[in-house]
Amino acid sequence: MDISVVIPVYNEEENVEPLVGEIAAALSALGKSYEVVLVDDGSKDGTFAKLKALRTNFPMLKVIRLKRNFGQTAAMAAGLAGAQGAVVILMDGDAQNDPADIPAMLAKLDEGYDLVAGWRFNRQDPFINRRLPSMIANRLISFTTHVKLHDYGCTLKAMRGEVAKDLRLYGEMHRFIPAIAYERGARIAEMKVNHRPRLRGISKYGITRTLRVVLDLLTVKFLSSYSTRPSHVFGPIGLASGFLGFLIGFYLSVQKLFYGQDIGGRPLLLLGILLIFIGFQFVTMGLLGEMLARTYHESQDRPVYVVGEILDGRVAI
Numbered sequence: 001m002d003i004s005v006v007i008p009v010y011n012e013e014e015n016v017e018p019l020v021g022e023i024a025a026a027l028s029a030l031g032k033s034y035e036v037v038l039v040d041d042g043s044k045d046g047t048f049a050k051l052k053a054l055r056t057n058f059p060m061l062k063v064i065r066l067k068r069n070f071g072q073t074a075a076m077a078a079g080l081a082g083a084q085g086a087v088v089i090l091m092d093g094d095a096q097n098d099p100a101d102i103p104a105m106l107a108k109l110d111e112g113y114d115l116v117a118g119w120r121f122n123r124q125d126p127f128i129n130r131r132l133p134s135m136i137a138n139r140l141i142s143f144t145t146h147v148k149l150h151d152y153g154c155t156l157k158a159m160r161g162e163v164a165k166d167l168r169l170y171g172e173m174h175r176f177i178p179a180i181a182y183e184r185g186a187r188i189a190e191m192k193v194n195h196r197p198r199l200r201g202i203s204k205y206g207i208t209r210t211l212r213v214v215l216d217l218l219t220v221k222f223l224s225s226y227s228t229r230p231s232h233v234f235g236p237i238g239l240a241s242g243f244l245g246f247l248i249g250f251y252l253s254v255q256k257l258f259y260g261q262d263i264g265g266r267p268l269l270l271l272g273i274l275l276i277f278i279g280f281q282f283v284t285m286g287l288l289g290e291m292l293a294r295t296y297h298e299s300q301d302r303p304v305y306v307v308g309e310i311l312d313g314r315v316a317i
C-alpha cells in the first residue's frame with residue numbers, strides 16, 4: 001500500500017460522501033495504491049450508515065467505528081493504527097481541507113522530509129474566536145517546541161508510515177504531531193494549503209479549546225525536553241529555593257546570636273522557612289520523577305533514542 005488517508009469523523013453525515021469523492025479524484029490520478037481509513041468517532045447521526053453504503057462504490061474505504069465518542073485525537077490514533085500505507089495523510093472530515101493538495105504534499109515529502117505540515121494561509125474561519133487565538137497559540141507552540149510552524153491547527157499533513165506508527169497520541173495532542181515527530185528525529189517541512197469554509201455540519205469545538213491547548217503545550221514541552229531527566233526541571237528550582245532559605249536563616253541567626261535582636265515576629269523568618277521547605281519538596285519531587293521516568297520508559301520497552309540507520313561491515317540491518 002502506497003498511501004493511507006486517515007480521517008476522523010464525528011457527526012459529519014453530509015460531508016463524508018463529497019469528501020470521499022474528492023479524495024478519489026485527487027488520488028486515482030497518481031497511479032498509486034491507496035486506502036482511505038475513516039474513523040467514525042461514535043457519531044450520533046447517520047455518518048456510519050453513509051460510510052457503510054459508500055463502500056460499495058469505493059472499495060478502498062476502510063471504516064473503523066469507535067464504540068463511543070473518544071475525541072478527535074483518539075480517533076486519529078485508531079486510524080493511524082489501522083493504516084498500512086508507506087505514506088500517511090491526515091485530514092479533517094468536514095471537507096475544509098482540500099484533497100487536491102495531497103499530490104503536492106507527497107512531492108514535498110519526496111524532497112527528503114519525514115513530515116509535511118499544512119498551513120492554511122487563507123484560513124476560512126471566524127477571526128475573533130478562531131484565527132486570533134490560533135495565531136497566539138502558533139507563536140507560543142513554535143517558540144516553546146522550537147519547531148517553527150505557522151499553523152499547528154491544520155490537520156492536513158503528510159508523513160512517512162514509520163513516523164505515523166511512532167506517534168503516541170493522548171488527550172488532545174494531535175495538534176502537536178509535528179513537535180512530537182520532531183522530538184523523535186523527523187525532518188519537518190511546511191507547505192501552504194487551501195482551506196475552505198465549513199459548508200455542511202457544525203464545528204465540534206469552541207473557544208475553551210485555547211486554554212486546553214496551553215496546558216497541553218506544558219505537557220508536550222515537559223515530556224519532550226525532560227521526560228528522561230525530570231530532576232533537571234525540579235532540582236534547580238529546589239536548590240535555588242533551599243539556598244535562598246538557608247541564606248535568610250543564616251542572616252537571621254546572626255542577628256539573633258550576635259546582635260541579640262528579636263526575630264520571632266519577622267516576616268523574613270516565615271519566608272526563610274517556606275523557601276527551605278519548598279526547596280526540599282522540589283528536590284524530592286525531582287527524585288520521584290526520576291523513578292517514574294524509569295518505570296515509564298522501561299514499561300514501554302521503548303528506547304530513549306531513535307536510530308536513523310546503522311552501517312555495519314558484517315551485517316546489513
Ligand code: UDP
Pocket residue numbers: 008009010011012041069070071072075091092093094096202203204205
Ligand atoms: N472530530 C472527531 N471527534 C470529535 C470531534 C471532532 O472525530 O470528538 C472530527 C470532526 O468530525 C472533523 C475533525 O475532527 O472531521 C475536526 O473537527 P472540526 O471541523 O469540528 O474542528 P474545527 O475545524 O472547527 O477546528
Ligand code: MG
Pocket residue numbers: 092094096198203
Ligand atoms: Mg473544521
